Structure formats: structure tokens, C-alpha cells
Amino acid sequence: MEAIIRLSAFFGILLIMIGWEFLRPRRKLQLRRIQRWPINLGLGLLNSSLLRIVAGGIAYQSAFTAAANSWGLLNLMVVPHWLAFLITLLFLDFAIYGQHVLSHKWSLLWRLHQIHHTDLDFDATTAIRFHPLEIIVSMAYKIFCITLIGADPLAVIAFEIILNGCAIFNHSNVYIAPAIDRKLRWLLVTPDMHRIHHSTIPVETDSNYGFSISCWDRLCRTYRTAPAKPHRVMDIGLASFRRRSELTFGRLLLLPFRALRRR
Numbered sequence: 001m002e003a004i005i006r007l008s009a010f011f012g013i014l015l016i017m018i019g020w021e022f023l024r025p026r027r028k029l030q031l032r033r034i035q036r037w038p039i040n041l042g043l044g045l046l047n048s049s050l051l052r053i054v055a056g057g058i059a060y061q062s063a064f065t066a067a068a069n070s071w072g073l074l075n076l077m078v079v080p081h082w083l084a085f086l087i088t089l090l091f092l093d094f095a096i097y098g099q100h101v102l103s104h105k106w107s108l109l110w111r112l113h114q115i116h117h118t119d120l121d122f123d124a125t126t127a128i129r130f131h132p133l134e135i136i137v138s139m140a141y142k143i144f145c146i147t148l149i150g151a152d153p154l155a156v157i158a159f160e161i162i163l164n165g166c167a168i169f170n171h172s173n174v175y176i177a178p179a180i181d182r183k184l185r186w187l188l189v190t191p192d193m194h195r196i197h198h199s200t201i202p203v204e205t206d207s208n209y210g211f212s213i214s215c216w217d218r219l220c221r222t223y224r225t226a227p228a229k230p231h232r233v234m235d236i237g238l239a240s241f242r243r244r245s246e247l248t249f250g251r252l253l254l255l256p257f258r259a260l261r262r263r
């Protein structure tokens with residue numbers, strides 16, 4: 001049941017954002033969709049089937065295991081349910097922000113994370129372009145965090161839905177009026193905010209790490225308001241990976257095991 005709710009929310013939001021991209025795109029895409037979508041959707045499919053087979057619902061289950069064994073901070077204290085729910089959401093979101101920062105700073109994790117940044121365009125399908133090993137590392141880290149905090153199981157499901165939904169939203173190539181974007185950005189990471197993170201300019205890539213709520217970047221001073229070049233013409237991807245022939249499905253899977261390139 002938990003998987004059905006998660007998957008329906010995921011595909012529902014993905015379809016809405018793709019529809020929005022067609023109706024009101026923010027930028028003209030550099031490549032034709034057929035040149036990128038099979039790779040992004042292929043990685044998404046590979047990763048979701050891997051998680052289903054190897055670790056179906058494991059994040060959710062780990063919250064139950066922690067509760068049954070009184071592991072984790074929230075299971076050791078008497079906390080109202082609504083507060084445990086809220087603390088779980090905030091703690092997990094900050095933990096994911098921290099993991100993302102570390103993925104840029106630590107070369108071992110960057111080997112996996114760089115695949116996400118090699119996309120030469122930026123749209124809703126970029127949100128699922130991850131190396132399977134990064135998905136496995138992320139899941140292990142999430143289970144560690146869930147156990148540490150003694151996460152509320154319902155909040156874990158809510159968190160997964162919110163995180164996936166926000167990631168699809170903030171990677172979308174959709175136009176949002178600047179006045180609305182500015183207001184929305186006080187709470188959420190918007191596409192204009194996250195696109196800066198996909199710039200080829202390293203100082204821009206190393207900013208705006210948040211996925212859901214925008215406060216972590218402001219609090220940790222990694223927030224950047226605008227890219228150096230206007231959004232419509234800024235370059236997306238990594239400066240060291242510009243050739244499409246290097247970014248095929250097979251080559252991307254092998255990328256973590258090849259020599260690291262300077263960014």
C-alpha cells in the first residue's frame with residue numbers, strides 16, 4: 001500500500017510537470033528530448049526496480065524497527081505525535097541537504113553524484129537521473145538517519161513523497177512569474193533556484209543544494225539568488241562533459257570508475 005501511494009504521487013507529479021513544461025517552458029531546450037529522455041527515464045526505471053527488488057519499502061520498515069526496539073531520539077522521549085512528525089520531516093530534509101553538500105565536497109561521493117550533473121539540459125526527467133550506486137548509498141544513509149532520530153513511520157512516507165515531488169518540481173523547465181518565484185522561494189526550492197545548481201560555473205554548482213524547503217541554503221550560507229548569465233541562456237551541465245557521445249547510458253554507468261575530471 002505504501003508503495004502504491006508513493007508511486008502514484010511520483011507519476012502524478014511527473015506527468016503534471018511535463019505537461020506544464022510543454023505549455024509554459026522556461027527555456028528552449030538545447031537537445032531534442034529523444035536525445036536525453038531514454039537515458040534519464042532508463043536510469044529512473046533501473047533505480048526504482050533496484051530499490052523495489054533489493055529494498056522495497058525499507059526506509060518505512062526501518063522506522064518500525066526503530067520504534068519496536070526503542071531506538072533513536074524520538075523513541076526515547078515522550079513527544080506528541082504531531083511534533084514527532086514535524087521533527088522527522090525537518091531532520092530528514094536537513095540530513096539530505098547535508099548529504100548533497102558532502103556529495104560535492106568529497107570526491108568519492110562526487111564520482112557517483114556527477115552523473116546527475118552531466119545532463120546537458122534541465123527538465124523534470126533530470127530529477128531521476130542518478131547513478132544506481134548513489135541511490136543505494138542514499139538509502140543506507142537515510143536508514144541510518146531514520147534510526148538515529150527514531151523517525152515516525154508515517155512521516156517517513158510523507159517525507160519520501162514530499163522529497164520526490166519537490167525534486168520533480170524544482171528540476172522542471174517551467175516558467176513561474178518572477179514575483180511569484182520570489183515569494184515561493186521563502187519556503188520552497190523553486191526551479192529558478194535549483195537551476196543555478198546545475199550551472200557549468202563551479203561556484204554556482206556548489207550552491208543551492210536544497211531539495212524541498214529553501215531555508216537550509218540560507219541558514220548554511222550556500223544560497224545564491226541568481227546565475228551570472230540569465231536563466232534563458234545559462235549553460236547547464238559540467239564544463240568537462242560537453243560531448244553527448246561521452247554521456248550514453250553505458251558510459252554513465254561506468255563513470256564512477258573512470259579517472260575524475262577537474263570541474
Ligand SMILES: [Zn+2]
Nearest residue numbers: 100104113197
Ligand atoms: Zn548536486
